[in-house]
Amino acid sequence: MSRTVRTRTFLVVGLAVAMLLAGVVSYYASSHPDGLEHVAEQAGFADTAEESATADGPLADYRVKGVEDDRAAGGLAGVVGAAAVLALSLGLVHLVRRRGSRTGEPSAGPSPDPATVPDNGRATDPEGSRHADAERGPLDGRR
């Protein structure tokens, strides 16, 4: 049996690695077109691509608008994007679990669109168990 790494340590290290990949290592990624883009160019339908409605956004194309330095603009966009993914996914998972714990309540036909997930500030906290405890208080009070 190998030595056990605490769950909290594991999550913190994993998150640090992810942020390092998004914020620093991403600068060294290949900038060649990916498989689909390449095939589209070769087959001759690359020009049918339309610009995304979000193409003028502050983080569009993995570059923070207004930041001149390539490394900083890309790394910052990666970190902000990764933080958004973390917050949304933890929030969504939290909602799925909370909905499951309320038995007898008719399922309110939740939208499958993850965009509707409320951005619970605590969702950015990687320690999921603590939210559950924090949420149970007011819920129990309501019953």
Added chain:
Amino acid sequence: MHVPDGFLDAPTSVATGVVAAAGVGLALRKARAELDDRTAPMAGLVATFVFATQMLNFPVGLGTSGHLLGGALAAVLVGPWTGILSVSVVLLVQALLLADGGITALGTNITLMSLVGLVVGWLVFRGLQRVLPKRVGLVPVLAAAGAFVSVPAAALAFTGLYAVGGTAPIPLDTLAAAMLGWHTLIGVGEAVITGLVVGSVVAVRPDLVYGARPALAVRTLEIRSDAGASA
């Protein structure tokens, strides 16, 4: 493999939007059974890790690159239903914040990467796990096999969608051959990354790997029976 707006016509995009909504809706119901205090934070970590790794395009042949899709990786680490939610969040954030993948193509991208790629990767993993010895050490290898198949599967699904609703008249056999060829190569990268990441987690905390649970259960039984035999 993020599909931009304009590649597929409106009816096809609406159809994939419906498929994506149905798939994510089902995952919202089913993920509940996979989620506990240990797996819930893992779902957030896995989504963040897939997002970060998708930024790391690796070269494939001359002038082309590929990046991890992450479906098989997510499914093996946190379970298929939770994995669908994790990868869908990644695709949503990419489309909305980073203009990576079109807005009208979001349903297509969720269908291709979060549903087809992930489900195929998971089924290959589970199928192999069923017929092979249940060893914890095999889990990263099986995950890599699932990952390898998942990429050409998603590429083939795109070809199918393009055959139905592509906006340019492209010969289907040419498109299928090109998509399959390049994405089989990218699948090798997908397999290597998935194998390494799952292997790392299995080495440190095998109990945090959803796909390792059957093998861990067998190992516990063996330890118990060994203890019983020596007693």
